[in-house]
């Protein structure tokens with residue numbers, strides 16, 4: 001949405017309420033702003049120049065920055081700062097633009113941290129099988145028409161890592177239609193969506209196949225640890241299930257990692273520092289990545305669990321570290337499959353589960369091959385789910401950090 005006519009144009013396309021300012025002052029290269037509600041912002045002059053809309057800093061059409069850092073004048077200083085009759089901030093710079101105007105609500109959202117990636121999103125909370133027996137569930141029969149249901153399901157996926165839709169029907173295209181409301185699915189060598197069936201006849205042919213296409217038990221795992229960035233979320237739709245057994249399992253990796261850190265520091269150290277090579281074997285593919293099972297990433301990035309024994313290939317560490325890497329991995333997998341951490345529940349025809357593939361370890365029990373069992377799955381990256389959630393929450397203004 002564009003800013004309303006007559007208001008200050010912000011460096012984005014969002015509407016902000018005016019936020020009363022109590023005091024504004026210049027301190028060298030900085031402008032200090034104190035809001036009536038107690039929020040404060042100490043803004044560096046060159047950063048303000050970069051964010052001056054229509055004054056050479058931000059392009060009003062794209063709302064993107066225009067100044068190449070190589071050309072940025074770091075001697076720029078604010079020489080006058082005031083509040084205009086509408087309550088917004090007007091700053092003169094020297095050298096630099098005069099009369100640059102900044103919306104008080106936009107400045108305030110930076111002051112309270114609402115510009116950061118975590119704003120507008122539910123907070124992740126870990127769970128164990130002791131306090132969560134099955135995934136939180138929403139009405140799949142109306143989710144394609146009702147954005148409120150869709151957002152509630154997405155919010156539960158973000159907070160708990162897994163959430164279920166029931167009553168989705170048996171159209172194999174349901175998951176793709178659902179993803180279409182959120183963002184583009186992530187394509188892989190398995191295709192933009194893929195089937196899970198008890199059919200391993202393709203092995204040895206040109207097609208790529210997986211242990212998933214058998215009737216075997218699948219222990220707790222994450223998909224595609226063979227990639228630099230494994231897929232963020234997975235949607236798995238049970239299209240047909242006429243078999244006995246084959247219950248789904250889900251384990252919150254956040255809770256397992258926490259338990260390892262507290263109770264098994266030696267295993268936690270091995271799991272977070274010793275690398276393994278994972279690779280997808282196929283006649284026409286060769287995807288490989290080397291990383292620890294618990295990849296802590298960066299302080300601002302979510303952790304990535306790499307746990308899929310069918311595609312774990314080689315220890316990528318000193319030979320003397322291999323025994324402790326195996327010992328740690330065994331404890332990790334035992335905890336992930338334990339009644340303490342792992343929920344088990346039937347996967348019924350018409351159910352769709354969405355889960356964070358880098359946080360949640362999923363699996364299934366073995367099942368009889370007497371009837372048909374057909375799942376249709378797809379991957380969709382974190383970026384798409386997070387963008388959908390932010391846009392939706394900004395519209396309905398329900399989470400702290402919205403305007």
Ligand SMILES: [Fe+2]
Pocket residue numbers: 212221222223362
């Ligand atoms: Fe899987």
